[in-house]
Amino acid sequence: MSAEGVGFAVEATDGPARAGRLRLPHGTVRTPAFIPVGTQGTVKGVSPAELEAVGAEMILANAYHLYLRPGHELIAGLGGLHRFTGWDRPILTDSGGYQVFSLARINEVTDDGVWFQSHIDGSRHFITPELVIEIEAALGADVVMALDECPPGRTDRQTAARAVERTQVWLERCLSSFEGRWGPDQLLLPVVQGGTYLDLRLESLERARELRAWSGYGIGGLSVGEPKEEMFAVLAGLEPALPRESVRYLMGVGYPTDLLQAVRLGYDIFDCVAPTRNGRNGTAFTSEGTVNVKVAAWRDDGRPIEPSCGCWACTNYTRAYIRHLFVASELLGLRALSIHNLYFLTDLTRQARSAIEESRFESWVSEWLRRYEASG
Amino acid sequence: MSAEGVGFAVEATDGPARAGRLRLPHGTVRTPAFIPVGTQGTVKGVSPAELEAVGAEMILANAYHLYLRPGHELIAGLGGLHRFTGWDRPILTDSGGYQVFSLARINEVTDDGVWFQSHIDGSRHFITPELVIEIEAALGADVVMALDECPPGRTDRQTAARAVERTQVWLERCLSSFEGRWGPDQLLLPVVQGGTYLDLRLESLERARELRAWSGYGIGGLSVGEPKEEMFAVLAGLEPALPRESVRYLMGVGYPTDLLQAVRLGYDIFDCVAPTRNGRNGTAFTSEGTVNVKVAAWRDDGRPIEPSCGCWACTNYTRAYIRHLFVASELLGLRALSIHNLYFLTDLTRQARSAIEESRFESWVSEWLRRYEASG
Numbered sequence: 001m002s003a004e005g006v007g008f009a010v011e012a013t014d015g016p017a018r019a020g021r022l023r024l025p026h027g028t029v030r031t032p033a034f035i036p037v038g039t040q041g042t043v044k045g046v047s048p049a050e051l052e053a054v055g056a057e058m059i060l061a062n063a064y065h066l067y068l069r070p071g072h073e074l075i076a077g078l079g080g081l082h083r084f085t086g087w088d089r090p091i092l093t094d095s096g097g098y099q100v101f102s103l104a105r106i107n108e109v110t111d112d113g114v115w116f117q118s119h120i121d122g123s124r125h126f127i128t129p130e131l132v133i134e135i136e137a138a139l140g141a142d143v144v145m146a147l148d149e150c151p152p153g154r155t156d157r158q159t160a161a162r163a164v165e166r167t168q169v170w171l172e173r174c175l176s177s178f179e180g181r182w183g184p185d186q187l188l189l190p191v192v193q194g195g196t197y198l199d200l201r202l203e204s205l206e207r208a209r210e211l212r213a214w215s216g217y218g219i220g221g222l223s224v225g226e227p228k229e230e231m232f233a234v235l236a237g238l239e240p241a242l243p244r245e246s247v248r249y250l251m252g253v254g255y256p257t258d259l260l261q262a263v264r265l266g267y268d269i270f271d272c273v274a275p276t277r278n279g280r281n282g283t284a285f286t287s288e289g290t291v292n293v294k295v296a297a298w299r300d301d302g303r304p305i306e307p308s309c310g311c312w313a314c315t316n317y318t319r320a321y322i323r324h325l326f327v328a329s330e331l332l333g334l335r336a337l338s339i340h341n342l343y344f345l346t347d348l349t350r351q352a353r354s355a356i357e358e359s360r361f362e363s364w365v366s367e368w369l370r371r372y373e374a375s376g
Numbered sequence: 377m378s379a380e381g382v383g384f385a386v387e388a389t390d391g392p393a394r395a396g397r398l399r400l401p402h403g404t405v406r407t408p409a410f411i412p413v414g415t416q417g418t419v420k421g422v423s424p425a426e427l428e429a430v431g432a433e434m435i436l437a438n439a440y441h442l443y444l445r446p447g448h449e450l451i452a453g454l455g456g457l458h459r460f461t462g463w464d465r466p467i468l469t470d471s472g473g474y475q476v477f478s479l480a481r482i483n484e485v486t487d488d489g490v491w492f493q494s495h496i497d498g499s500r501h502f503i504t505p506e507l508v509i510e511i512e513a514a515l516g517a518d519v520v521m522a523l524d525e526c527p528p529g530r531t532d533r534q535t536a537a538r539a540v541e542r543t544q545v546w547l548e549r550c551l552s553s554f555e556g557r558w559g560p561d562q563l564l565l566p567v568v569q570g571g572t573y574l575d576l577r578l579e580s581l582e583r584a585r586e587l588r589a590w591s592g593y594g595i596g597g598l599s600v601g602e603p604k605e606e607m608f609a610v611l612a613g614l615e616p617a618l619p620r621e622s623v624r625y626l627m628g629v630g631y632p633t634d635l636l637q638a639v640r641l642g643y644d645i646f647d648c649v650a651p652t653r654n655g656r657n658g659t660a661f662t663s664e665g666t667v668n669v670k671v672a673a674w675r676d677d678g679r680p681i682e683p684s685c686g687c688w689a690c691t692n693y694t695r696a697y698i699r700h701l702f703v704a705s706e707l708l709g710l711r712a713l714s715i716h717n718l719y720f721l722t723d724l725t726r727q728a729r730s731a732i733e734e735s736r737f738e739s740w741v742s743e744w745l746r747r748y749e750a751s752g
Contacts, residue, residue, distance in 0.1 A: 323446075
């Protein structure tokens, strides 16, 4: 990392767990970090000021969704995604690889790109590594993820190997397309694929590294249906091969226990729709596990969702009120609980960071997990 | 109005239009005033801090809804409605008369009270003037509306006359039940009924006045399906009989033009679900009329919803982004547009107030209405 440019630096370690700092054009992200998901250019129900208040230092947006609607050129014409959304801290854009393979109807996948039909209106599109870079550059993302092929969980070895191969071909083209853009503005990161096959993961990583030294690596295609043990086995096996000085972004993982287990294994950045999706569904994250807020015991409970929590919902509202809002189908309930859950996860990463800095991560995380899982 | 207690004072007039100040336990409401509707103890999608930011000085909650769910005793047990909802400015509670007659399945109406079935779960309830006062007292409302019988619009004379009679009987019982509670805490207001029959309206008002001098009068049973001209004819005819020194609350009326016409006729306070309901439906109030935010012209429009507006949505977002949020069914859209519409109406009453204070109300309102209606 240059003295003034974008890049990552590790500041403290405690076993494999790391505390670091990712410097980006729109600000610095302290790691471990949880990144709220704002797929369509908005974290569902939550405002930029509220995201800042929960302590989010970066959000994720999705190139696939924004390309389809409202269109990256439209956003670029209005000054880019930061200005469009009113979020002035860093933004990471996912390439849309995962979305193309999970949401759209795929017509044909070749090394050239993917023909697919929009999940919105069925319109036909051809997405290529070059187009993805064009989209993410137009959006003005701080972190640009390369296009990858993301096969489903429990995929067979041959499919996983083909995805690694294609992801590599696409990465090379993303890099060529991105060349000339390197500079203070945006950071391109590759995505490591390979399913649950450690040797394929290692190969995917190695081939990406042969192209250049990257500031970080996305680990994609996990938490997509495979058994948890297999995910953690891959993460544990891959970690020693990951460069110390690069940030490790575990894509799509963000339930509290998974996040902490991955921090324990040496991963730095996480995103997941869980806090907002659970928030809309009426499920609260608490230090003693998840709670359905409609539970009868909350009916006249005058305590906050989580008594020790410093979020807006816990500072202002009782469990009884939150429950009432959900029982009465009131929008403020979704919003309050989404904010609480986002705060819960960002605060969890802050606690993890402090524990790493103070060389007490293992005792802290064991105790935290014991308490969380005791009531599950 | 006593020097320190609750009550209303007119501060300026301009023709029949008035600027006043309603002093209440939780603060002062400057009139003309628009009161956002928070039926179930929350103004849909909007937080107390956002309500303060739009300039709302009082909100409305509904005794009927809160009695059914979560229960007034539960709310009282948690410290009252202000504490429950986190709104620390004045609250006016509607008695539920209108809701019982419009939402519930009525089983029997007598001078004793109303047997009805809950619109939520069909459970059977008997509501009386005494129960309504108990509910509103328990909620801790600043302004307590008396129970009234609210017949539908275009009701026949006999039905309207019977409703006036029953409303009077109930008012007497509300007053008896409220006696002893008079003091610095809560203000009880009667509701004038009588359909579109001016003589019945005058009779309803006169009979309420015979009971005592009230700090204000609710005008109920208008804007419930009758022709607009008939509503304004009743308001114009009733006005000279209303005491100068009392606040006039036109219940359930709050579309911009209706509100301004009523201010012009000498009415002071207004509530309506229009700003939030329209906000959720994607309809924006602007000084040039209402606009569907999904309109194609907004696709890449970089201007705020209303260029001169000072609300949170207009300060932060373009029409293109608001349109995108609605097209993509994103919650932030409902919220931003609800806030804009609430700001629009509260700002409208602030402008009306300034115009009255500066004796230029008639020219201001004519120009405003001309511009608003030109594009309708």
